[in-house]
Amino acid sequence: MSESLPIVDIGPYTAGPLALEEKLRIAKQLDQACRTWGFFYVKGHGIEEGLIQKVRELAREFFSQTTEEKSKISIYNSDKARGYQKLAESVTKGKADWHEALDYYREPNELEDLLKSKGALYGHNQWPETPTEFKSTYELYINKMKILGIQIMRLMALGLDLDEHFFDRFVDDPFWVIRVIGYPNLRTKPDTLLVENKDSFVGEVGISCGEHTDYGCLTMVNQDNTQGALQVRSPAGQWIDANPIEGTFVMNLGDILKIWTKGRYQSTLHRVMNTNSDYRISVPFFFEPNFRAIIKPLEGLKTEGDVETREFLYGDHLISKVNYNFQPSPIPTLGPKAD
Numbered sequence: 001m002s003e004s005l006p007i008v009d010i011g012p013y014t015a016g017p018l019a020l021e022e023k024l025r026i027a028k029q030l031d032q033a034c035r036t037w038g039f040f041y042v043k044g045h046g047i048e049e050g051l052i053q054k055v056r057e058l059a060r061e062f063f064s065q066t067t068e069e070k071s072k073i074s075i076y077n078s079d080k081a082r083g084y085q086k087l088a089e090s091v092t093k094g095k096a097d098w099h100e101a102l103d104y105y106r107e108p109n110e111l112e113d114l115l116k117s118k119g120a121l122y123g124h125n126q127w128p129e130t131p132t133e134f135k136s137t138y139e140l141y142i143n144k145m146k147i148l149g150i151q152i153m154r155l156m157a158l159g160l161d162l163d164e165h166f167f168d169r170f171v172d173d174p175f176w177v178i179r180v181i182g183y184p185n186l187r188t189k190p191d192t193l194l195v196e197n198k199d200s201f202v203g204e205v206g207i208s209c210g211e212h213t214d215y216g217c218l219t220m221v222n223q224d225n226t227q228g229a230l231q232v233r234s235p236a237g238q239w240i241d242a243n244p245i246e247g248t249f250v251m252n253l254g255d256i257l258k259i260w261t262k263g264r265y266q267s268t269l270h271r272v273m274n275t276n277s278d279y280r281i282s283v284p285f286f287f288e289p290n291f292r293a294i295i296k297p298l299e300g301l302k303t304e305g306d307v308e309t310r311e312f313l314y315g316d317h318l319i320s321k322v323n324y325n326f327q328p329s330p331i332p333t334l335g336p337k338a339d
Contacts, residue, residue, distance in 0.1 A: 003234045003235075003236060003238065003240050004240065005037060005039055005040050005041055005232065005240070005242055005250070006029075006032070006033040006036075006037060006040045006041070007040065007041040007042075007043055007245070007248065008026070008029050008030050008033050008040055008041070008042055008043065009026070009029075009043040009044045010026055010030070010042055010043070010044045010045065010151070010152070010155060011043065011044020011045075011046070012026065012044070013026050013044075013151065013155060014044055014045060014046035014148075014151055015044075015046070023155070023158055023164070024158055026155060027155045027156070027157075027158035027159040028159055030152075030155050030156060030159050031156070031159025031160065034156065034159070034253060034257070034261075034264075034265040034266065035264055035265060035266065036235060036266070037232075037234075037235065037266060037268060038252060038253040038258075038265060038266030038267055038268035039232045039242065039250070039251070039252040039253075039266075039268045039270065040250075040251055040252075041245055041248040041249070041250055041251070042152070042220075042248055042249050042251050043245075043247055043248045045148055045248070045249055046148070047141075047144050047145070047148065049247070051137070051140065051141055051144070052141075052222055054133075054137055055137060055138065055141050055222060055283055056222065056224055056281045056283060058131050058133060058134050058137055058138070059102075059180045059181075059182065059281050059283060060182070060279070060281050061130075061131045062102065062128055062130070062131060062134060062180070063100060063182035063279070063281075065130065067086060069130070070084050070086075070100075070128075071084060071086065072084075072128075072129075073102075073126035073127070073128055074086075075089075075103065077126065078123035078124065078126060079120065079121060079122050079123030081103060081105065081120065081121055081123065081322060082103055082104060082105060082121075082123045082124065082125050082126055083102065083103065083125075083126040084100070084101070084102050084126075085100060085101045085102075085103070086100055087099065087100045087184070087193075088193050088203065088205055090209075091203070091210075092206065092209060092210030092211070092212055093206075093210050093211075093212075094204070095203075095204050095205065095206030095207075095210060096193060096203045096204065096205045096206060097206060097207070097208060097209045097210060098183070098184060098186060098188075098189040098205055098206070098207065098208050098274075099181050099182060099183045099184070099208055099209060099272070100181070100182050101179050101180060101181045101182070102128075102179070102180035102181075103177065103178075103179055103180075104125045104138070104142075104177070104178045104179075104180075105121055105125065105175070105176070105177050106174070106175045106176050106177075106291075107124060107125060108121065108122055108123075108124070111291055111315075114315075115319075118319050120319050120322040121318075121319070121322060138178070138180075142176065142178060142285070145176070145178075145220060145285040145287065146174060146176060146287065148220065148287075149171065149174060149176075149218055149220070149285075149287030150168070150171060150172070152218060152251070152287075153167040153168075153171055153218070153287075154167065154168070156257075156265075160261065160264075160298065160301070162298075169293075170289050170290060170293040170294075170295075170314075171217075171287070171288075171289050171290060171293070172290065173290045173291075174287055174288050174289065174290060175288045175289065175290065175291045175314070175315070175318065176285065176286060176287055176288055177216070177285075177286040177288065178283065178284070178285045178286070179282075179283065179284050179286075179339075180283050181281070181282045181283070181284070181339075182279060182280070182281060183208045183209075183226075183229065183272060183274040183279065183280040183281075183282070184274070184278070184279055185274055185275060185276075185277065185278055185279070186207060186208060186273060186274055186275050187275070189205050190205055191204070191205060192204055192205060193205050207271060207272065207273050208229065208271075208272040208273050208274045208280075209271060209272035209339070210271060211233070211269050211270065211271040212269065212270070212271070213254065213255055213267040213268065213269055213270075214252065214253075214254035214255065214267065214286065215254055215255050215256070215317075215321050216254040216255070216256055216286050216287075216288045216318075217253075217254050217256040217257055217286070217287055217288050217289055218251065218252075218253060218254065218257065218286070218287040218288075219251065219252045219253075219254060219284050219285070219286050219287075219339060220249045220250075220251050220284065220285045220287065221242075221249060221250040221251070221252075221282060221283075221284045221285075221339045222249060222282070222283040222284070222285070223244050223250065223280070223281070223282040223283075223339070224244065224277075224280060224281045224282070225244055226244075226274060226276055226277040226280040227241065227243050227276050228241050228243065228273070228275065228276050229241075229272055229273060229274045229275075229276065229277070229280050229282075230242040230243075230250065230270065230271075230272055230282070230339055231270060231271050231272070231273060232252075232268060232269075232270045233268060233269040233270065239271075242270070250339070252267075252268060252270065252339075253265050253266060253267055253268070254267055254286075255267045256288075256289065256295060256314070256317070258307055259295060259297060259307060259308050259309075260295060260296075260297065260298060261297075261298060261301060262297045262298065262301045262302065262303040262304060262307060262309065263303055263304035263305040263306075263307035264301055264302075264304055270339065272339065282339055284339040288314070288318070289314040290314065291314060291315040291318070292313065292314070292315060293313070293314040293315075294311060294312070294313060294314075295311065295312055295313070295314050295317070296311040297309050297311075
């Protein structure tokens with residue numbers, strides 16, 4: 001029997017007031033998915049299908065423009081994190097990823113001076129002039145995804161036998177990230193590519209996105225109907241497809257939740273290989289802790305496997321990842337990873 005990702009229906013929880021017994025029933029299902037897979041489908045998320053589709057349509061419209069037009073909002077105009085990345089400007093494990101992307105983060109606001117002093121994420125988001133509805137649609141979508149992220153964290157708290165609102169103080173001003181990603185078919189990729197940005201060099205091109213775990217908290221993937229692209233390493237060690245299921249998001253846990261739960265929750269390897277469509281669209285939303293949140297392994301949980309047990313500031317964790325990504329290398333690794 002082939003393996004498949006679990007499906008967790010949170011609809012009764014997102015719909016409104018619910019008895020504690022029913023909340024706990026859903027929370028235990030989510031807890032099981034987090035413990036065994038770290039990757040799952042979420043049904044009943046409460047976000048309108050029309051908005052979800054519009055987000056993908058606008059992404060496709062943006063990427064259909066010329067490279068010259070898209071590069072008007074290049075990451076090199078800002079802080080090397082916010083904006084457009086051309087094909088192969090992102091890298092995993094030394095090989096360029098065959099995708100292009102737009103990256104947005106929570107605006108720096110009151111953190112701007114601090115971020116400038118650390119040399120990362122101090123810039124402002126760059127929005128395209130075309131499509132004209134892009135910014136307003138994405139801002140609406142981001143606000144709804146932040147609410148969903150808090151709801152998932154509350155169910156996780158119940159599944160961990162904590163107060164439902166335990167995580168609220170850590171995620172009530174999340175330093176979110178959203179990636180808008182376009183994947184050409186892998187048959188179009190060269191073996192090597194001359195990359196031209198601030199420097200020019202020849203780099204080896206890998207797959208659509210090389211295997212990795214996400215370094216943050218919770219990822220929610222809005223993907224088109226391409227089959228066989230997003231692939232997940234199963235508990236048995238096999239690569240399985242995380243194909244889109246109508247009415248759901250694919251969700252996965254990042255390294256932060258593995259650390260927070262002392263290894264009880266899994267941060268699972270995944271990759272992207274687009275061989276089945278001419279151009280795949282995926283828009284992962286990364287729900288992250290507050291910049292100043294202190295991440296401390298939860299008391300009362302047994303340490304499971306090889307996992308960090310130190311206490312740290314989330315913002316320092318984020319900056320260390322971003323600064324590492326921006327160190328000089330044959331190909332720059334930019335921003336969060338892709339799904």
